Amino acid sequence: MKYARPAPTRPAYRPSGRGAPRGGRLRPGGPGAGGLGQLRAGHAESTRRLTHAEAERAGRAGERIAEPDARIALAVSLFRLADDDAAREALDRAEKLVRALPYPAGIRHAAAARQLVAGDRSGREPHE
Numbered sequence: 001m002k003y004a005r006p007a008p009t010r011p012a013y014r015p016s017g018r019g020a021p022r023g024g025r026l027r028p029g030g031p032g033a034g035g036l037g038q039l040r041a042g043h044a045e046s047t048r049r050l051t052h053a054e055a056e057r058a059g060r061a062g063e064r065i066a067e068p069d070a071r072i073a074l075a076v077s078l079f080r081l082a083d084d085d086a087a088r089e090a091l092d093r094a095e096k097l098v099r100a101l102p103y104p105a106g107i108r109h110a111a112a113a114r115q116l117v118a119g120d121r122s123g124r125e126p127h128e
Helices: 033-040 044-061 066-080 084-099 104-117
Strands: none
Touching: 033 044, 033 066, 044 066, 066 084, 066 104, 084 104
8 A cells, every 4th residue: 555645835954055964964863864854754743743852852961063953953843834933933042052153054054944934935945
């Protein structure tokens, strides 16, 4: 029996640009990679649960790069679920974290997510 995947209602998030991981995607096993994989598969609710738990865990563990990456993925999943206020709040928090670090890739990832959350609902990917 074949199962049809639901069509995504909002554009997927794929960080890209100079310095982004190969192909504009997070590395397998990297922070937030599981959540972004779920998001690309059209499972925004499971992505929200996964990335929220990962962001909280990383915050408690003091993982200063994993936490903003997870919060960026959380923001995009909330945006895909049409919870725009919560998405903006999560992204604001992630941006504050990446600005406090020497983490230029995180700043670019947050900017790509901000493009989506700020209202780019054209259906195209950021940085295309």
